[in-house]
Amino acid sequence: QVQLVESGGGLVQAGGSLRLSCVASRSLFRINHMGWYRQAPGNQRELVAAITSGGGTDYADPVKGRFTISSDGTKNTVFLQMDSLKPEDTAVYYCNIKGGIIKVYDYWGQGTQVTVSS
Numbered sequence: 517q518v519q520l521v522e523s524g525g526g527l528v529q530a531g532g533s534l535r536l537s538c539v540a541s542r543s544l545f546r547i548n549h550m551g552w553y554r555q556a557p558g559n560q561r562e563l564v565a566a567i568t569s570g571g572g573t574d575y576a577d578p579v580k581g582r583f584t585i586s587s588d589g590t591k592n593t594v595f596l597q598m599d600s601l602k603p604e605d606t607a608v609y610y611c612n613i614k615g616g617i618i619k620v621y622d623y624w625g626q627g628t629q630v631t632v633s634s
Contacts, residue, residue, distance in 0.1 A: 518542060518623050520611045525628030532632070533599045538611030538625055540592040547615040550587055550594040554607035554630075561610065565596060569615075578604070601632045 524536040536552065551566035565585035566574045573585055584597040594611060611625035 518544065518621070520613060520623050520625035522609065522611050522625040522628040525609060525630045527631045527633065528601055530601060530603055530632055530634050532601050533597070534601065534630060536596040536598065536609055536611075536628060536630075538594045538596075538613075540613060540623070543592045544613060544615055544621070544623075546617055547613060549612070549614040550585075551612045551614075552585060552594070552596045553610045553612060554605075555610070555627075556607040559607075564609070567594065598630070601630075603632045603634045606630060606632050 519541040520538050522536060522538045524534055526534060528534055547569050549566055549568060552564045553561050554564050555561040564576050564579055565583055567585045567587055575583060582600045587594045607630060608627040609630050610627045614622045
C-alpha cells in the first residue's frame, strides 16, 4: 500500500507564506493527476490546485495568483506554495494522487493543518 505523507502546514499570519510537500512512499506508475484539496470545519472537501502528468495546472478561483502547484521529476512528490495567505485559507490540506491504466489507483494523504491568523 502506498502512503502519501504531507508536511509544511502550520500557523501563519495573514499575508504570510507556507510551502506544503507531499511525498509518496514509492514512485508511482502513470500518474494522471496530482492535487491538493482542503476541508474547513463544516465545509465539504474542495479542490485547491491540480497538476497533470503533462504539466498542466488548474486552480480554484479563490487561490489563483496566490498558490502554485508543482511536482518534481521523481514522480513521487508534489508541492503547494501558498503566498499572500488569508484567514479563509484556514483548513486541513490533503494531497491526492490518481493514476494507473487498467488498474487505477487513488491515494490520499492524512492531511496537514494550515491556520492563518488575522
